[in-house]
Amino acid sequence: MSLSEQSSTLSSRLAGLAQRLGIIGRAPKQILARASALRLPFSALPAATESICWLDGAPLHRLVDLPRNALSGPVQEDKAQAHAALANVVEQQQQRLTSFDLRLINGLSHCASDHAGFASFEDYAACENCRQVRIISYKDFVKTISLALPRFMAGEAIELRQASWRGDRVFWAGEHHSEAFACAVAYARRRELEVTLPAEFTRYQLSRAGLAELEQRYHVLAMPAAAWSDPTFMGLLLDNGLPYARLALLRKPGAPEALLLPKHSSEANALGEGLRLAGAPDVIAYIEHLAPLH
Secondary structure, three states: OOHHHHHHHHHHHHHHHHHHHOOOOHHHHHHHHHHHOOOOOOOOOOOOOOOOEHHHOOOHHHHOOOOHHHEEOOOHHHHHHHHHHHOOOEEEEEEEEEEEEHHHEEEEOOOOHHHOOOOOHHHHHOOHHHOOOOOOOHHHHHHHHHHHOOOOOOOOOEEEEEEHHHOOOEEEOOOOOHHHHHHHHHHHHHOOOOOEEEEEEEEEEEOHHHHHHHHHHEEEEEEOHHHHHOHHHHHHHHHOOOOOEEEOOOOOOOOOEEEEEEOOOHHHHHHHHHHHHHOOOEHHHHHHHHOOOO
């Protein structure tokens, strides 16, 4: 048993003993009642969309190498335990392929704002930003794809990624000349032009065991930005000295943050239950609906 698991088990036993002795009981009930009466601007987490942009999906790949300082909160031990639980949610597998058909690629890992809203390279290639890319012949194709892949003719390996929560879509990990790359791949598909290269392939997969452990140990709730300036909510969180950690996973202005409340603390558990009754989205349930679990 790990140190964090021992700590969690000890805390749970102490909480249970205190409950039986009548030391605690009223406080969690009051916290639950007050939390369930909160009127915060909760909103549903974004639904999965078909998009060529890697960043349009939930950035769960960040959990694989999540920096310890990515979590915020007043107590280092609470943040460390939350970090340990999050680290097991996503698994990463890397594979080198001797040959990969570039026509199977339909996504870009590094996206600009003009990539949003396109479901395929064909749609993107037909937009205004790609009109300057003209491919009429095989020579044009080679010239265009070589802008994105300067070592294309030398057969240099291409970097690709895939995530189970993005279905079967394969994303190119290159950073430059995305218009040229998308147009070249769309042309190869249209002309039934077989183009293969070696590939460094990274796959991200949600872990059933990791999610189950996270759900057993924590409430993970999506809190709106307004919550952190709401005096009633912050009073419940801080005045009672509750253990917690915060994670800004989406990295977008105004996006909700994940609040992790350990269930071994009766007060933190009560706050989590109350927030769920008040309408806080359950992040774990949201993740489970995104993709099949491994």
